[in-house]
Amino acid sequence: MLAKAAHALAEGQRKPEPKDLWAEPYFVASSWKPCAEQRDWQPSEGTNGYIIVTANGGINQQRVAVCNIVAVARLLNATLVLPKFLYSSVWKDVSQFGDIYQEEHFIDYLKPDIRIVRELPQELQSLDLEAIGSLVTDADVVKEAKPGFYKKYILPILHKNRVVHFLGFGNRLASDPLPLQVQRLRCRCNFHALKFVPKIEETGALLIRRMRQNVTRLGPLDRHLVGPFSKSMMKGERNRGAKVARYLALHLRFEIDMVAHSLCEYGGGEEERNELEAYREIHFPALVELKRTKKLPSPAALKAEGLCPLMPEETVLMLAALGFNRQTRIYLAGAHIYGGKSRLASLTTLYPNLVTKENLLSSSEIEPFKNFSSQLAALDFIVCTAADVFAMTDSGSQFSSLISGFRVYYGGGKMATIRPNKRRLADIFVKNNTIDWRTFEQRVRKAVRQTKRVFSRPVGRSVYRYPRCNECMCNT
Template identity: 80%
Template sequence: MEPYNCASSWTPCSHTRDWGPSEGSNGFIVVTANGGVNQQRVAVCNAVAIARLLNATLVLPKFMYSSVWRDASQFGDIYQEEHFINYLKPDIQIVKELPKELQSLDLEAIGSLVMDVDIVKEAKPSFYLKYILPILHLNRVIHFVGFGNRLASDPVPRQLQKLRCRCNFHALRFVPKIQEAGALLIRRMRQNDEGLGHLDHYLVGPFAQSKKKGQKVHEAKRSRYLALHLRFEIDMVAHSLCEYGGGEEERRELESYLEVHFPALAEQKKTKKLPSPTELRSEGLCPLMPEETVLMLAGLGFNRRTHIYLAGAHIYGGKSRLAALTTLFPNLVTKENLLSSTEIEPFANFSSQLAALDFILCTAADVFAMTDSGSQFSSLIAGYRIYYGGGKMPTIRPNKRRLADIFVKNNTIEWKVFETRVRKAVRQNKRVFSRPTGRSVYRYPRCQECMCYTD
């Protein structure tokens, strides 16, 4: 838990504005964002900032269909379009589609189709002013395809940085369908009590559970739960180049997956000397296995009575790999356990909408534990909990290198000593600090652009 006095000194203030609305007169920006819902969320807010920078009108963002995610959801299937447009109206102009005279243009032929390969990763605002604005002036339209991590965290003008925060924390609101299901999941995780969590209102809006008239609800007695993002899907496992105790069969399976989905890395593995699995693990570069996650949580004091919500896609190894978790934590559930087949059916073929439900449940949790601090999903949740949590929403972000040292070098160790070392490894990541230069405002919103600090 972060020191409350320090953490609570930071309060949200990116909703305040000290500029007038942009006319958007330089042309139109179209964005087709790739990746999963979390990558798309970042791309949308970066596009909002670019639209303001270039005095352009933003066309409501589109989401690219991915063979990995297999989800045809568009912006309006996940976020409330009218709220997004109206909330950002004092900042930028947003329209739902291009004017008819621009719809028939061959954007590639006229040089207005801009792919990720055309933009340096983490591009500075000066790049857009120098290379993109002239195209906008010439053709009146620009189409960014992909737009993954194509705007730097720094240096960015203060007001643009603030606009990114305003977009992420205020303008993006889930559609009622997702809010209602999210509220139902929260209620069931809290065992149907009437307590209202710190972030419920921001996440599920009018569906937030509130006390009945005349009924007193004591927050201390509200049923609590821990949300766990166990980043142990096959793509993460294969890409890590680590070993997980499955022997030759596991090695062949992961190498086959690598060949198909990460061919460049597979070729590197054959032609270059890369760190060994043992070296990677000792450096804390391997995803925490479910077995290691169990030890970490137990070392932090969580026990069989703890209610745990497990987020994420299919865990590599399936139920057998999760056995260690479910044995020690029998109250571990997923959205698939909590919702009936009828309730989950509307989301069945929409992985991004299912991920939005995970976002709600993890963000609303009394404690959120991640096993991979580099995950976009975990980063966005951690930032949201900082922004709205008032210093009362702890996030467990383990130092994997220190944990690896504990797990690897201590084959026999007394439990009390183990507990002390695990807690120290986690506690060392619980300092309250403002956003480091070059780091994302979505993950680290404690900065003058997003939050206000009072002594």
């Protein structure tokens, strides 16, 4: 099928791309407008005590944790100490909140909502929080905890000790039910209060400008992503006849941790199985134990259910079937792809204009970000969010979810996002050797088109991913 795709791309140079390829097909999407800035309450005085949070995970998990703890601080009428980030042996990044986000903007913007301070009062700094029962870990908080949990179990600790430290605060606040204004505060934090530091904004603007080949154009999300540096995107070709420089951003979620955790197989035979099992032994011991004690679905069954990440070979087939021509400029986000360059060969051969931030930046430009995976991920976040089309290969990815949410919130219904239905695609890929290219194209386009429906946030789902709801956006 890759040979058929290559032939189709070669033939495709002589025919136009599908009409709606670079656009959202549903006009109704434009009727939703951002309105999370609307407030209908008085500022919280934060008199019930202080909340410290040390968020775990990568930049995306940390971002969600920060927005959730802001909501918890409001629920408990507590003062929030500026968030800290837990060092991870996986991410190996010492970046703290102020290395990624603008602290002053965060504090000032949320002042009408909650009280935020930079550190605990002097008299509380010497307390042994674990000894007095003020250290709360993820194990102490149920997943998707409702407001009642915090009022019943956390508020008494605040009243008694005046401080609570949430260590490793992840997905520990329910999406529903929450009071409308508290839910709106979550949206306000994510879409308005968290702005990247100037160093990240400036380099993000530079990357976007280079992806657009220096053609003068300001995208709908540029000023929200890079602030004052969006002005630099207006420098360049001003020729009215200049070709529109569009680009597609692709988040290929195919790092070794994702591949190993999926329990799927990717065509590498016994060598691949041994390598991934060894990785699980070190990084996912609980999963290894589960494999030993329970009968889990086979790799083929997982694939059929759409539970395996798309391989680069499958991704290139999807893009070609959708109609992206061979000259499409593609920005590849993410860390190290499992299998390296050889695994990416099919993608780079059929789409030679594929680049990464490492290709686009000089050694001196990328140097300040080296060894800081979260800051590098922030650059990917900016370029992917600003792209004319964003394609994800795993809709469950936190990174892809946050980006698609931003594109909905600020995109005005114009920012096309490709969310493949992996279950449908898996069925198509299984039969790809027995059908002709035209039939394959039609099936892939139908499977992807079905995921572009415009709907309001389903109950219990994240407002960061699905901001089309009364708490975040207004339907005009």
